[in-house]
Amino acid sequence: MARTPLRSDLIEEITTRVLDGRLAAGARVNEVHLARELGVSRTPLREALIGLADRGLLVSAPGRGFLVSPFDPDEARRLYPLVAELEALALRWTSPLELAGLPDALDAVAGEMAAALERGDDLSEVDERWHALLLSRCPNPHLLRLIGQTKPLLKRYESCYFGGAARAGESIGEHRRIAAALRDGDLPAASAVLVRNWVKALAYLGKDER
């Protein structure tokens, strides 16, 4: 029923390949090779590449095709605060009534996160779900679109983030505090912790940089 264009799947697939490094940062993308590897023709592949370039994960070099945008610690320093501000804005624009319905579900996901941490699982998927839930009531689709476009860029730098279990535990605590603030109807507090959560993540990232 929900027919999805090939380019959407390709965007997803290519994104994961960039994130896990199979498409190395800074490397040129060979359309013919990649198309053959993915089993599609160049046309939908190019459409996907263009979409990814619009989002900033690739850069287009006219006459020379596409490059995976180079890995740049400074970029992380710009992306984290940006996502922080955007999420905080989304929170501010969500009606308090809608927000009041969220804390229980948020804490449930935070619980999942704690469990995943116990098991030594990857937290990023659960973390993503938590944030998606937090923003799910924001009535501004354009803002959500911008956030959705920006977050994948950030995930490239996230690997180091959840590396430290200490930081992960701390982060879960922050998540719970945000939910608690929402329960109290204290939006400024929730927003402040949210921004701090992102900024701290960046700080840890900086430490692990070599």
Added chain:
Amino acid sequence: MARTPLRSDLIEEITTRVLDGRLAAGARVNEVHLARELGVSRTPLREALIGLADRGLLVSAPGRGFLVSPFDPDEARRLYPLVAELEALALRWTSPLELAGLPDALDAVAGEMAAALERGDDLSEVDERWHALLLSRCPNPHLLRLIGQTKPLLKRYESCYFGGAARAGESIGEHRRIAAALRDGDLPAASAVLVRNWVKALAYLGKDER
């Protein structure tokens, strides 16, 4: 020297056609007709359409091509505050030293605006230059990209805005006050006026809506 892909020109051309109504809001885009009309093949045209859909000016209906996104007053009510916040953020993230160098140039452009208003010219182009100059020192390219992607959406609703000469004069005054605040190094004031400038524009827009 600066070779530009065909799709970039097409994005520009199609954007203006949407803005001036030659491509009506809500209408389906016929790729074959439009390609013939623009004198290009469907391939780069589709690439442009996909880019525009990513930005929200078009929407993609899988299996049915692309539609010009429908005209929706509510959308304007969401876009104006969004651009306002994004620009204010860009301002906050620009170094005060850089900002200190701007007011003279800003006032010069504001002067051009006043002159254009006298002559009864269209102000939007000059206004655009003023805002571009204001943000030109912001060191966060991703934020600037988001702003650049969002503003064209807004322009669809802007026509009514500059309709009133009274509001135009008021807006020019606000621009000068922002420059003055920057001269004083009073960033919060500049930011506040900037946001108010956008919000007021929206208020006028609401009035002219029928």
Added chain:
DNA sequence: TAGGTCCTTTCTGTATGCAATACTGCGAAC
């Protein structure tokens, strides 16, 4: 007359083809 089915036409989504430009390697000149 309202509704449904089948057929035709149109259009999109994807694949392939082609020309022009950019890269690579090697040899020669300085």
Added chain:
DNA sequence: GTTCGCAGTATTGCATACAGAAAGGACCTA
């Protein structure tokens, strides 16, 4: 040893071709 030039190859950017889905309409049925 380095730089320049040139030929051959590879690759992009755009155009065209094809298959399958969607829209539209005529005809049939109730």
